[in-house]
Amino acid sequence: MAVCEVCSNDYEMSFEVHAQGAVHVFDSFECAIHAMSPVCEHCGVKISGHGVEADRRFFCCAHCARAAGVGAELVRDHA
Known part of the structure; x- marks a missing residue:
């Protein structure tokens, strides 16, 4: 044990x-x-799924990445 x-x-x-x-x-x-789990740099949620990595930063979704200033051409959801 x-x-x-x-x-x-x-x-x-x-x-x-x-x-x-x-x-x-x-x-x-x-x-x-x-x-x-990494933490979303925009909203602070724990990322237990795929999430988004952009500019060596982690986000729970493309929306949070864009809201944090990551260019739309670098991120998109897998939906």
Whole structure:
């Protein structure tokens, strides 16, 4: 059993995520997303889906990227 680094739950089915040379322990995908997801630079939401990366910045959608000043020709939603 291992302790989740987000909620401190000691859970027999916890799992490890290895990323960028570090090892993280979580008890759920919810905690993993909370800890590891990038944050939209415009609205502040955690990005758990595809999102948009433009100018080395992360946004939850094309709308937020454009609202933050990224040129419309660089971003579009995958809809």
